[in-house]
Amino acid sequence: MNELIKHARELLESGEVAAVIGYRQVSAKRTKPVIITDPEETSALVFNEYCLNNLAVYLTKARIKLLCKKNDKVLKLAITAKPCDVHSIVALIQENQIDRDTIHIISFNCHGVAKDFGFDFNGDNLASKCITCETHKPLYYDKLFGEVMETPQASDTAIARIKEIESMPHNERFEFFKGEFDKCIKCYACRAVCPLCYCQRCITDKTIPCWIETSSHQRGNFAWNVIRAFHLSGRCTGCGECDRACPADIPLSLINRKMSMEAKNLFSFVSGRSLETPTLVGSYNEKDNDELFM
Amino acid sequence: MDEKIISRDDLLKICQDVIEKGNTLLTPGAADYSVVKDVSKIDLDASALPSKISYKSYVFPRTEPVLYYKRSKNDVQLIDVNIDSKKIVILGAKPCDANSLNIMKHLFNWDYSDDFFNMRAKNFIVIGLMCSQFDEYCFCTSVGSSPVSEKGSDIFLIPLDANTYALKIITDKGKEFISPYNGHLKSGDENRSKRITENVKLPETAFDSSEVYEWLGENFESPKWEGVGNLCLSCAQCAFVCPVCHCFDIMDEDYSYTEGRRMKNWDGCQFGNFTLHASGHNPRDIQSKRYRQRVNHKFRYYVNKFGEILCTGCGRCSRGCPVSIDIKEIVSNCKNDQKELK
Numbered sequence: 289m290n291e292l293i294k295h296a297r298e299l300l301e302s303g304e305v306a307a308v309i310g311y312r313q314v315s316a317k318r319t320k321p322v323i324i325t326d327p328e329e330t331s332a333l334v335f336n337e338y339c340l341n342n343l344a345v346y347l348t349k350a351r352i353k354l355l356c357k358k359n360d361k362v363l364k365l366a367i368t369a370k371p372c373d374v375h376s377i378v379a380l381i382q383e384n385q386i387d388r389d390t391i392h393i394i395s396f397n398c399h400g401v402a403k404d405f406g407f408d409f410n411g412d413n414l415a416s417k418c419i420t421c422e423t424h425k426p427l428y429y430d431k432l433f434g435e436v437m438e439t440p441q442a443s444d445t446a447i448a449r450i451k452e453i454e455s456m457p458h459n460e461r462f463e464f465f466k467g468e469f470d471k472c473i474k475c476y477a478c479r480a481v482c483p484l485c486y487c488q489r490c491i492t493d494k495t496i497p498c499w500i501e502t503s504s505h506q507r508g509n510f511a512w513n514v515i516r517a518f519h520l521s522g523r524c525t526g527c528g529e530c531d532r533a534c535p536a537d538i539p540l541s542l543i544n545r546k547m548s549m550e551a552k553n554l555f556s557f558v559s560g561r562s563l564e565t566p567t568l569v570g571s572y573n574e575k576d577n578d579e580l581f582m
Numbered sequence: 583m584d585e586k587i588i589s590r591d592d593l594l595k596i597c598q599d600v601i602e603k604g605n606t607l608l609t610p611g612a613a614d615y616s617v618v619k620d621v622s623k624i625d626l627d628a629s630a631l632p633s634k635i636s637y638k639s640y641v642f643p644r645t646e647p648v649l650y651y652k653r654s655k656n657d658v659q660l661i662d663v664n665i666d667s668k669k670i671v672i673l674g675a676k677p678c679d680a681n682s683l684n685i686m687k688h689l690f691n692w693d694y695s696d697d698f699f700n701m702r703a704k705n706f707i708v709i710g711l712m713c714s715q716f717d718e719y720c721f722c723t724s725v726g727s728s729p730v731s732e733k734g735s736d737i738f739l740i741p742l743d744a745n746t747y748a749l750k751i752i753t754d755k756g757k758e759f760i761s762p763y764n765g766h767l768k769s770g771d772e773n774r775s776k777r778i779t780e781n782v783k784l785p786e787t788a789f790d791s792s793e794v795y796e797w798l799g800e801n802f803e804s805p806k807w808e809g810v811g812n813l814c815l816s817c818a819q820c821a822f823v824c825p826v827c828h829c830f831d832i833m834d835e836d837y838s839y840t841e842g843r844r845m846k847n848w849d850g851c852q853f854g855n856f857t858l859h860a861s862g863h864n865p866r867d868i869q870s871k872r873y874r875q876r877v878n879h880k881f882r883y884y885v886n887k888f889g890e891i892l893c894t895g896c897g898r899c900s901r902g903c904p905v906s907i908d909i910k911e912i913v914s915n916c917k918n919d920q921k922e923l924k
Contacts, residue, residue, distance in 0.1 A: 315718055320906030322924070323812050341905060351812055351868065405906075471614075473635070473644050473822045475850065480817035481904045493855050495833070502833050503645040503845045533904035535634050535823050537613055 292368070292433055295394065296330040299366050305392050306356040306363035309346050311339040318405035321346070325355060335368060335434065337401050337409040342527040343367055344376035344483035348385050356390070366392040370401070371426040372417060375525035375560030376483040378428060382560075382567050383523075385486055395426035396434035404532060411440035416541060417528045419444050427561060449539070450546050466506065469513050471536035474504040478516065478530035478540055484523050491515060517543045522551040522568035525560035554579065584751040585770040590626075592766035593739075593747065597621045597673060599763070605669040608637060610676065615640070618673075626674045628741050629715040632896045636679055636825035640670055641702040642686070644822070647843040648698065648832070654840065667701040671759075673709045674739070678722045678896035680710040681734030682825035688888035689828050698846070707759045710735030712778075716785040719897030721910045724788045727895055730779040740775045748775035789914040791881060791891055797917040798882040802874070809924035810912060811870025813905055818850025820876070820899035820909075826892050829856075851875050881913065 292310075299305045311319040312332040319338045323346070324330055346352050347367065356363045369377060374395055380386045400409075400418035407413035419442045426432065453461060476492070479485045492500040492512055500515055501508035524544040531541040551557050554577045557568045598621045600607050607618040610630065615637035618624060650661040672679075683703050690699035713729035722728055732738045736756030740748040748770050751757050760767070821827040831849035836842035849856060852873070857866045866872045884892035893909075900908040907924075915921035 314906060314908070318906060321813060323809075345815065349812075355812075473639075473848070475818040475822040476853075477817040477819040477904055480815035480819075498833070498835075501835060502831065503835065503847050505645050508645070529904070533817070533819065535819050535902045537634075 292335055292394065293330050293333050295431055295433075296324065296333055296366065297327045299392065300325070300327040300330065304364060305366040306358060307352070308333070308366040308368070308394075309343045309352070310368040310394075311335065311341070311343075313338075317402070317407065323352070323355070333368070335396055337399075338405060339368075339370065340401055340405065340415070340532060342373045342376055342481070342483055342529045343369060344373050344380060344527075345481055345529070347377065347380060347391065347483070348486040362390065364390050364392045366394055368394045368396075369426070369429075370398050371395060371423040372398075372421065372525070372527055373483075374426040374428055375423070376527055377560075378563055379484060379523060379525050379560035379567075380486070381563060382565075383484075383570070388563065392431070393426070393429045394431045394433070395429035396432065397436045398424050398426075398434065399437040400439045409440070411442040414440055414442045415528060416444075416446045416531070417526055418442075420447070428563065446542060446545060450542055450549075453542070454546075465510075465513075468538050469509040470506060471538055472504060472509040472513060473536055474502070474509070474512065475535060477533040477535065481529040481533040482520070483527070483529075484520060484525070485516075491519075513538070513540075513543070517547055520544055521547040522555070522557060523559050524548055584757075585772050585775065586749045586751070586767035587742070587770040588739075588747050588749045588767055590745045590747070592763075593626075594621045594624060596760075596763045596766060597624060597671075600669075600671050605671060606640075608640065608670060608672045609674050610637075610679075615672065624673070626711060626739070626741075628712055631715055631717055631720075631901075632676050632678060632898055634898065634902060635823050636682065636896070636898065637672060637675070638682060638686070638825050638828075640672075641683060641706060642690075642699055642828060642830075642848075644848045646698065646846055648846050650841070650843045651834075652841050665698055665701045667705050669705045669707065670702070671707045671709065674711040675708050675735065676896065677710055677713055677727060677729055677731040677733070677735070678720075678894040679825050680708050681727060681731070681894055683708070684734045685826045685890050685892060685894070686828050688884075688890065692887070707737070707755065708735050709756075710738045712738070712740045712782065714782055716783070717897070717901070719900040719908065719910065720785045720895065721788045721897060722895035723784050723786070724910070724913075725791055725891045725893050725895040728784060729782050740778055742774060742778065748778075750775075785895075788910050793917055794881045794913050795885055798878050801916070802878075806916065806923045807870040807874045809922045810873050810907060811868060813924050814852065814869050814873050814907060815905055816852050816854060816869055816872070817904065818848075818852055819902050819904065820907075821850035821852065822848055823898040823902055825894055825896060825898070851879070877909070877912065877916075 296308045308324045310322055310333045312322040313334045314320050317338050321341050321343055356365050381388050401415050402409045403413050403415045500511045528541045551568055555568055597607055608615045609618050609624055610633045614633050614635045647663050652659040690696040732752050736753045738750040738752055742748055829849045831847050833845045834842055835845055858864045880892040912923050
């Protein structure tokens with residue numbers, strides 16, 4: 289931890305970065321995001337199994353970009369990111385939302401995080417995304433910390449659930465999603481925490497004409513959750529933040545994971561894994577699978 | 583105060599009767615207050631934390647039609663909505679939830695009497711249950727309530743042992759509700775329940791709400807709002823899980839060129855669109871102004887207008903905040919110059 293604090297302090301003191309986005313501890317099993325511009329405050333920085341937030345969401349915020357403007361100069365922004373959060377950063381760079389040169393990535397060798405705040409960190413309470421994680425070391429970084437440690441063993445219950453839902457007859461599957469989406473209260477926390485939901489004006493905010501009914505009834509809830517799944521298809525990096533943020537406990541990551549599986553099966557594409565590969569929806573290849581065309 | 587004793591079995595018999603008469607019975611769970619179909623599954627747990635979502639949607643639904651319309655060439659016909667006003671009994675309401683309708687009713691009867699809210703509130707029976715649990719986010723004692731507060735309950739239960747409750751009849755509505763079941767009640771001993779309520783551990787008082795009120799009046803332009811404004815991601819989780827947040831938006835939904843309905847939908851002050859004017863101007867254009875509004879509305883504006891704090895101290899907004907913004911911490915730190923709001 290001291291190394292992290294020392295590094296962040298040096299970055300701020302040297303004027304290389306305008307701010308460090310990181311985590312601070314609020315209780316034994318909970319951290320929260322912190323945006324630091326004063327080198328004195330870097331002592332609050334931590335990295336551990338309770339650093340659940342995907343801080344990449346802050347990178348596209350106008351107010352954070354504004355922090356980097358110092359007398360005509362644009363300074364870098366430092367971000368502490370788990371290897372999976374780096375996927376989100378890569379996706380944002382690939383979609384031209386941020387510039388790699390303006391971001392200083394502080395990452396860690398990661399052995400997983402807890403599924404939510406307040407839980408002991410062990411195999412039973414491992415975050416779903418960590419169970420199948422293949423990136424314990426970040427793919428891109430400017431500074432790497434943390435020891436290499438074993439991830440607790442856990443079974444992939446999410447994939448079992450996806451297979452179960454896939455095997456349901458259409459009407460049963462529809463009933464399942466009806467039940468889940470019925471719980472949606474349209475607080476849009478899923479959208480707010482998603483690094484890839486960066487649209488300045490979301491389609492649900494366009495009300496003249498109203499494409500997605502704002503009402504939180506069955507039709508409106510289906511419209512919202514389905515449009516979000518479509519808009520994230522081939523883009524979602526699987527950070528699972530929407531799942532964690534949902535106050536109604538809708539298993540949103542099952543939907544996003546299923547869509548990612550489709551992208552992988554049809555186009556051998558996994559979002560946020562390479563700075564060299566163009567985005568799925570932003571590129572075209574004659575050999576692309578065209579089974580999806582009607 | 584009229585205090586009785588009731589056994590758990592007798593309480594469940596009353597619940598069974600409530601359901602058989604076609605009324606709705608709600609009890610709190612971890613996620614939500616939900617409709618009870620099988621009384622044997624009722625688990626009245628005084629040591630449970632507040633459910634993730636409050637029960638306000640049963641009186642102020644997240645979406646509902648307020649009128650239907652039909653358009654013809656030269657005319658618009660408006661059709662009224664029949665308000666569903668079934669009796670709803672909430673069994674085991676947390677004291678921090680029980681007072682929510684009393685706080686919200688000021689708004690819904692301010693410059694206009696909202697039939698939708700009033701009709702439902704009238705048919706609400708709130709059976710409160712003493713609370714014996716709090717976590718780091720609870721702060722009911724800082725906003726004038728407590729885990730043993732009877733405020734807002736029509737009937738209040740205090741667990742005496744695993745199978746017995748002291749039952750206090752608080753309001754006339756409560757008296758009327760319980761009178762058909764008087765046979766199930768035995769006379770109680772106030773001292774016995776008092777010994778229990780007096781020994782309940784209370785969450786420490788985190789702030790003095792009158793000092794917060796003063797600070798807010800003098801610090802509208804405080805740079806302190808910037809910290810929390812940078813952190814907040816502008817969702818409405820806090821407003822939608824809140825037992826007393828009551829803002830709504832009116833939207834027309836057309837079924838066709840000639841027919842449609844006007845909807846009243848929950849809205850949240852942290853959304854950028856909330857104050858966006860038709861002109862394109864937005865008086866709360868940045869997040870720090872929106873968060874400032876949330877705190878001011880709860881701890882100053884509502885007090886000015888209706889004499890009550892628009893907060894019950896349940897801590898739901900903080901417990902569920904995706905970026906762990908803790909309103910108790912924000913409000914406690916606002917008047918401390920050494921501490922930032924974030």
